[in-house]
């Protein structure tokens with residue numbers, strides 16, 4: 001039932017295990033086939049902080065909370081923290097070791113690719129799946145330690161009291177960071193390897209999943225004055241704007257829970273450190289949920305160790321839910337044995353095109369995403385702009401110069417081979433290709449999305465340099481794909497789809513926070529859209545004509561995307577992923593249609609169902625997915641009656657979304673799914689609709705003023 005299965009306030013490890021994931025380091029895989037909604041991990045935080053909705057919870061506060069928690073942590077928890085510290089240190093060391101090799105590989109690749117017709121020679125660049133031998137060895141060692149730790153947790157040994165001698169001995173034997181600290185794991189003295197000898201420096205903030213490189217913390221190698229805890233927090237912590245609103249509302253209802261078992265996990269005896277506003281520490285229950293918060297929820301940030309080792313995907317397989325401090329990881333969709341569990345690190349921008357997503361991840365998290373969605377999207381829509389080869393070139397030159405290699409000059413002088421070239425010499429981006437087949441860098445088209453230098457990670461030894469190999473490989477593969485795609489398919493159609501997707505991508509970002517691009521690049525359209533949105537929001541008496549034109553325009557754009565997807569024979573999932581990249585347009589269209597009653601109910605239903613399908617493909621089990629599916633089911637009932645087949649289908653989809661987020665217990669506990677769906681419907685309808693679905697946010701973003 002919901003209370004005992006979905007909200008187990010204890011650590012739990014389901015049918016998953018840690019493994020080496022090519023190109024990504026450690027990660028989690030399913031050990032058997034898994035159904036959607038199965039509980040895969042339940043994790044308790046080593047430290048957790050709460051704030052008001054939208055309140056920033058800086059990494060430095062979380063680092064301070066970890067410091068304060070240390071004396072109360074069990075040996076098991078300490079070992080996790082030390083293991084994460086070791087992972088950070090290994091990552092920094094691997095970056096340093098890879099720098100020179102990467103520079104040499106890039107030099108070779110660029111030299112070969114610069115020769116007309118020799119793009120295929122880029123294969124000399126080591127593929128993402130082949131990390132340097134030294135890195136593999138250190139990853140293997142970390143994997144063995146991490147697996148032992150997970151097994152220990154599963155055996156219940158984690159319940160040991162702080163200072164337990166056996167666990168302390170085990171930790172010392174593991175060679176974790178604490179070894180040689182002189183602290184001893186059973187001691188309450190903070191190990192300097194983790195916590196340094198001075199308080200953490202202030203100054204780094206917390207994106208959704210705080211992997212913004214280690215520029216803050218530090219030294220990446222355990223500088224004894226600062227310690228690794230800042231790096232650990234920056235790389236492995238997780239925060240979200242609020243806990244699940246529907247759960248929060250249900251928690252405030254009397255659900256007749258079992259004795260001693262509270263949904264919010266408050267039966268747990270664990271105590272976590274948190275930092276009060278005045279900076280003093282206090283102890284709170286691991287739940288920490290602010291009572292009376294109701295559906296408003298809270299901001300939450302914490303270090304959940306098992307989650308820390310989970311990798312990112314732009315179409316993740318797992319769904320996350322934080323309830324009362326416990327973080328639940330469920331299968332968002334069916335998984336095959338051996339498939340990787342992934343989550344999304346992106347708080348916004350998940351629904352933009354591949355180049356934007358990669359640039360955002362590189363800027364905020366310091367790596368080049370090689371998830372299947374990025375790879376397949378890149379395959380179908382080879383970019384007319386480099387996903388970062390210019391950065392690669394610059395980094396390679398810097399790395400080579402640092403290593404005092406003469407390759408630096410050659411790299412700096414090498415021509416840019418990133419713009420795709422058709423066999424006939426027709427540039428996919430513009431008319432600016434040179435006669436040699438190497439397009440000029442001055443071609444028109446969207447600006448390059450290479451993140452600014454200051455946004456890139458600056459680990460000592462150069463994470464930039466470590467990324468060079470990956471970036472170059474991706475960019476050159478892009479060139480090859482564009483070449484073959486342009487040869488095989490109708491270039492006109494592909495170009496039309498590219499234009500629509502990239503053009504629409506600007507609208508997509510308009511519905512999300514980063515819509516400056518829209519304002520700058522398309523001011524007239526932005527004004528028109530804004531007027532339309534305002535018209536819909538403010539009163540039904542506003543000119544209907546204006547609303548109708550706006551809807552027609554958005555719907556026309558979506559119809560073009562759909563038509564071109566069909567003409568290019570994209571598989572159904574490919575179509576959904578493309579639509580995922582223009583989800584902002586889709587959502588805006590849906591909301592406008594619904595609010596203005598300009599579209600027929602059938603058309604509104606169709607839009608809602610598409611939004612729900614896209615979210616199922618791109619963010620299964622997310623809050624947005626459940627909300628969209630419930631809205632679609634609600635509309636299907638209105639349009640077809642509750643007995644109709646279409647309504648049944650939409651209801652099943654809504655139930656599946658709930659299961660992916662909250663678990664199968666919802667289906668077996670009488671009445672619970674109905675209550676949950678009812679709560680969702682209330683949250684998603686009424687006057688709050690615009691704000692909740694981003695329309696109002698769009699208006700606020702565009703003119704920067706509150707209404």
Ligand SMILES: C[S@@+](CC[C@H](N)C(=O)[O-])C[C@H]1O[C@@H](n2cnc3c(N)ncnc32)[C@H](O)[C@@H]1O
Nearest residue numbers: 024025026308309310311312367368369370371
């Ligand atoms: C929070 S850690 C995840 C665990 C990590 N694999 C490890 O071994 O420590 C995030 C790091 O994993 C790697 N990573 C995660 N997702 C990735 C992806 N989709 N593509 C490439 N690298 C990824 C990147 O190096 C990133 O900085």
